[in-house]
Amino acid sequence: MRELYDRYSGIVYSVALRILGDTGTAEDILQDVFIKLWRSPHAFDGNRGSLAGWLAVIARNRAIDHIRQRRPETDVENLVIGIEPDMVQTADWNRALSKIRESLGSMPGIQRSAIEMAFFDGLTHTEIAEKTGERLGTIKTRIRTGLKALRKALTE
Amino acid sequence: MSTHEQFADDLSLYALGVLPDQERLVLEQHLKDCSRCRQELEELRGGMGLLAFSISGAKPPVRARERLMAAIAKEPKTRPGRAVHRTPWWRPLEWAIAASAVVVVFMLASQNGELRRQLASLQFNMAKQQVKLEQAENFVASLTSPEAEHFTLIAAKTPPQPQGKVIYSQQQGTLVLLASNMPELPPEKTYELWLIPKSGAPIPAGLFKPDRHGSAVVAKPPLPTGTEAQTFAITVEPAAGSPAPTSKPIMVGEPG
Numbered sequence: 314m315r316e317l318y319d320r321y322s323g324i325v326y327s328v329a330l331r332i333l334g335d336t337g338t339a340e341d342i343l344q345d346v347f348i349k350l351w352r353s354p355h356a357f358d359g360n361r362g363s364l365a366g367w368l369a370v371i372a373r374n375r376a377i378d379h380i381r382q383r384r385p386e387t388d389v390e391n392l393v394i395g396i397e398p399d400m401v402q403t404a405d406w407n408r409a410l411s412k413i414r415e416s417l418g419s420m421p422g423i424q425r426s427a428i429e430m431a432f433f434d435g436l437t438h439t440e441i442a443e444k445t446g447e448r449l450g451t452i453k454t455r456i457r458t459g460l461k462a463l464r465k466a467l468t469e
Numbered sequence: 470m471s472t473h474e475q476f477a478d479d480l481s482l483y484a485l486g487v488l489p490d491q492e493r494l495v496l497e498q499h500l501k502d503c504s505r506c507r508q509e510l511e512e513l514r515g516g517m518g519l520l521a522f523s524i525s526g527a528k529p530p531v532r533a534r535e536r537l538m539a540a541i542a543k544e545p546k547t548r549p550g551r552a553v554h555r556t557p558w559w560r561p562l563e564w565a566i567a568a569s570a571v572v573v574v575f576m577l578a579s580q581n582g583e584l585r586r587q588l589a590s591l592q593f594n595m596a597k598q599q600v601k602l603e604q605a606e607n608f609v610a611s612l613t614s615p616e617a618e619h620f621t622l623i624a625a626k627t628p629p630q631p632q633g634k635v636i637y638s639q640q641q642g643t644l645v646l647l648a649s650n651m652p653e654l655p656p657e658k659t660y661e662l663w664l665i666p667k668s669g670a671p672i673p674a675g676l677f678k679p680d681r682h683g684s685a686v687v688a689k690p691p692l693p694t695g696t697e698a699q700t701f702a703i704t705v706e707p708a709a710g711s712p713a714p715t716s717k718p719i720m721v722g723e724p725g
Contacts, residue, residue: 326529366518437487453478460516
């Protein structure tokens with residue numbers, strides 16, 4: 314567990330901190346996510362995705378649950394993250410990171426902000442549409458194509 | 470209409486945990502049986518994971534590691550049960566009671582399970598009906614709105630008996646096609662409706678096969694909103710449909 318913590322605590326903490334903006338609560342989420350992994354190590358299926366992605370998405374969902382003050386909704390047993398481990402091996406981490414940032418940078422600003430509002434702020438498509446004055450259908454499509462573009466950037 | 474396209478946008482909202490409850494129930498039911506949509510969901514979650522990676526860099530304080538290790542040390546461990554010695558004369562009675570209890574528990578659990586299944590099924594059907602009702606209301610509202618355009622399709626270079634009428638709302642991205650007198654097709658072929666935009670490639674707008682009277686309806690295929698239609702066309706395609714027309718249109722239509 315120490316090794317896993319040393320390897321992945323940075324990503325889990327970064328996600329929680331970005332969403333919550335508060336170091337103390339981000340630390341609580343970090344604790345919560347690793348305790349969950351300790352209690353249910355079999356919830357993560359190593360054949361079906363990367364542990365880093367799995368932990369990052371669980372941290373994101375827990376942090377959004379915290380903001381919305383609702384009980385945890387994520388069923389970790391069923392959470393499969395489609396990032397093959399070899400996409401982001403440690404040796405390739407910097408290259409992967411620069412591809413992800415490049416893909417985000419090449420997105421139209423309006424699309425990037427839509428997926429960031431959905432992911433980091435936990436806003437619904439309706440809330441995003443109200444904020445941006447865009448149509449609901451357009452927001453939905455932007456979020457979907459944006460998420461797919463990120464993943465595609467890493468497989469190319 | 471492709472079911473997968475219908476659920477495509479909902480999947481990303483589901484992955485992000487913001488899909489409203491009614492739609493979520495319908496989608497979860499679909500996911501149980503659809504490996505293609507499950508795969509799409511995994512890919513979208515993959516995108517979420519990568520988006521999370523984009524902001525990595527912050528380091529948790531050192532005390533967080535110590536706190537976690539201390540918490541893990543306090544986690545309960547599985548303890549072996551203590552052996553209990555009993556006098557042997559009533560052991561058979563104990564077994565009989567235990568066996569009866571197992572039977573009763575099994576019966577109760579099975580009844581309980583059945584009731585839960587029935588309740589879940591009723592809740593699911595109710596939610597599905599409600600979603601369908603809302604969709605139908607929105608559909609009718611968009612097609613009866615003043616901005617909805619009407620298109621009449623007639624056969625190209627053939628006698629004018631086959632006829633199709635397209636009602637299309639650009640703002641809502643919804644349409645309905647009512648076709649009549651359509652010739653029967655072999656099983657390996659289908660008709661495909663195309664939205665021909667003012668600029669860009671034809672957009673698939675639904676597959677259909679006429680009934681024995683030659684009539685067919687395409688209702689609310691998945692379309693992007695805001696696409697200005699120059700015309701509509703119908704081609705004959707392989708049974709699974711085509712992403713782009715592979716044959717010349719047999720019917721085309723202009724607004725009016």
